[in-house]
Amino acid sequence: MARTSHQKTSGLLNRFPLFQTGDLDEARSCVAQKFCDHRLEQLGRCRTLAVTHNHVAGREVSLNYLHYGADVQIDPGLLRSFYLLQIPLSGHSNVIHRGEEVLSDASIATLLNPDRETQMTWQGECRKLILQISKSHLQAVAESLSGAPLPGPVRFDTRVDLRSANGIRLKRIVQACAAATDRGDLSLGDGNGTDLKVEMDLAQALLTLQRSNISHILDKADTGPTPRALRLAVEYIHANLAEPITLNDIATVAGVNVRTLQKGFRQRYDLTPMQYLRNARLDAAHYQLIVRQNEPSVTQAAFGNGFSHLGRFSRDYKRRFGVLPSQRAT
Structure with missing residues (x-):
């Protein structure tokens, strides 16, 4: 048994x-x-x-x-x-x-x-x-x-x-x-x-780190994005901080494939697109929390900027700003 x-x-x-x-x-x-x-x-x-x-x-x-x-x-x-x-x-x-x-x-x-x-x-x-x-x-x-x-x-x-x-x-x-x-x-x-x-x-790791019958296709697709593609990606991210956007969504708006988008963000910002998105959400939440007028609660700041898990929001917030969101300046 x-x-x-x-x-x-x-x-x-x-x-x-x-x-x-x-x-x-x-x-x-x-x-x-x-x-x-x-x-x-x-x-x-x-x-x-x-x-x-x-x-x-x-x-x-x-x-x-x-x-x-x-x-x-x-x-x-x-x-x-x-x-x-x-x-x-x-x-x-x-x-x-x-x-x-x-x-x-x-x-x-x-x-x-x-x-x-x-x-x-x-x-x-x-x-x-x-x-x-x-x-x-x-x-x-x-x-x-x-x-x-x-x-x-x-x-x-x-x-x-x-x-x-x-x-x-x-x-x-x-x-x-x-x-x-x-x-x-x-x-x-x-x-x-x-x-x-x-x-x-995890799927991307398999595809890019282990040889396969499509490795040559992925290698050929690995070119850098144009400045316009990066600008479109960044504008889309900042316009949709509260939305559950995905890496594919960003790549589609930018008009490039996912790997090209990732390479461009690494070269320009030393971040992945999703790390850039997380930081942009944290920055927006941080600004809202330190504004004295109409100050939101921590929950409102988190959920209003695309975070679905308060524990992870607090952890990431402290890593970026050195304090918990509940310890923000008042």
């Missing part, structure tokens, strides 16, 4: 235990509910099966910590509807995907494509942090980066070198999301602007 979510687990994402079990059939069924139907077999009996699966899901992505405790063979066939980045935290696994056999350990992760079959063998000490991203979401982000429809599905190289600069960065991004979720700083699934941005950032 799977243990309930209030019981203690080990590993990452401890605040989000899905199940623990020593029963092979139960493990297969529970894991399948979050990923896909698959074949699961224990290899040998020298270790006792002790499966732990921690799981937190957003709208289009999920973060997972998975450990079987014994040598197992996993055959999911086609994933069909999602991509799967598997980052080993300990131990090793053998992964066969796209006709390539990869020995995955602390230095090598694997990235599985939806339309290619996979077979895996996990050694008993193998523990993995797993990022699952829906196929439709990744396709949409890829098209926003390229600025045009893609000729077909995105297919990544299976092997992810965690010793390379891109691999190190990719691992840090995923681990940082897991750590922020564990701390309660990030709430995947809330549907607010922060977690939706994180889902886009």
Whole structure:
């Protein structure tokens, strides 16, 4: 019988235990509910099966910590509807995907494509942090980066070198999301602007940091925006501080793709467009709070400038101005 979510687990994402079990059939069924139907077999009996699966899901992505405790063979066939980045935290696994056999350990992760079959063998000490991203979401982000429809599905190289600069960065991004979720700083699934941005950032990280069949398209699209495009973007941001605008909204108004927009903001302001938007909202709220006449409440200043979470507003406000919004000048 799977243990309930209030019981203690080990590993990452401890605040989000899905199940623990020593029963092979139960493990297969529970894991399948979050990923896909698959074949699961224990290899040998020298270790006792002790499966732990921690799981937190957003709208289009999920973060997972998975450990079987014994040598197992996993055959999911086609994933069909999602991509799967598997980052080993300990131990090793053998992964066969796209006709390539990869020995995955602390230095090598694997990235599985939806339309290619996979077979895996996990050694008993193998523990993995797993990022699952829906196929439709990744396709949409890829098209926003390229600025045009893609000729077909995105297919990544299976092997992810965690010793390379891109691999190190990719691992840090995923681990940082897991750590922020564990701390309660990030709430995947809330549907607010922060977690939706994180889902886009995770997909963009895969697309820009791991080689794929569209890397050449993204490289060609990576040109700087014109001054007019940046001006349109900045004007749109300041005119819509209270609105739930997205990175795609800003890029569309500016008439450039997302990656070009981001490059331009980095070059001109040393910020991403969404960091610029956050700072503009904070500056507007700060001005309203220090004005003596018709002074708004902290809640009014936050919500009136596009913040949906008072705790994050207070945290960001203090980082920018050195005091909490409740400690503003009067």
